[in-house]
Amino acid sequence: MPSAPPPPEDPRVRFAAERTLLAWIRTGLAMMGFGFVVARFGLFLREVSALGESPRPLGWSQGLGVALIVLGVLVNVLAAAEHRRVIGRIDRNEPYQAPWWSLGLLVAALLAALGVGMVSYLLQM
Numbered sequence: 001m002p003s004a005p006p007p008p009e010d011p012r013v014r015f016a017a018e019r020t021l022l023a024w025i026r027t028g029l030a031m032m033g034f035g036f037v038v039a040r041f042g043l044f045l046r047e048v049s050a051l052g053e054s055p056r057p058l059g060w061s062q063g064l065g066v067a068l069i070v071l072g073v074l075v076n077v078l079a080a081a082e083h084r085r086v087i088g089r090i091d092r093n094e095p096y097q098a099p100w101w102s103l104g105l106l107v108a109a110l111l112a113a114l115g116v117g118m119v120s121y122l123l124q125m
Contacts, residue, residue, distance in 0.1 A: 009090075017086050024079030024103065031072030031111075038118070039065025060121040064114060071110055078103055 042061025082103060089096070 013090060014087070017083060017090065020086075021079055021083040024082075025076055027107070028072040028074075028076035028079065031075060032069045033072075035065045035068025035070075035072060037065070038068060041065075060117060064117055064121065067114055067117075071107070071114070075103070075107055078106075 039062045042065075045061075082099065085099075086096075
């Protein structure tokens with residue numbers, strides 16, 4: 001007895017994977033934009049302080065800003081790799097299997113660490 005053909009693929013599965021990728025790309029771009037603002041914030045403070053007294057050093061803002069930009073780039077690269085893995089599993093008709101790591105938890109932990117750095121920077125002013 002011949003086996004029944006597999007049911008047609010539900011296009012919503014691929015669309016959901018695409019929406020997830022786009023959400024991560026937006027997150028990475030927002031992190032890069034915020035990193036640029038943080039890096040330039042130190043320069044702004046230095047210029048403002050130079051109006052009344054000797055200019056202050058840039059402090060941590062440039063390092064924190066660069067770290068946010070690098071984190072944004074890393075998020076986009078990891079999201080693309082995860083999307084490729086998920087689409088490959090869909091193409092092979094494999095069931096969904098959660099990865100052993102979570103991009104969301106990784107980003108949350110790194111942003112929390114950067115947030116602590118920003119708070120300590122602002123308290124030093």
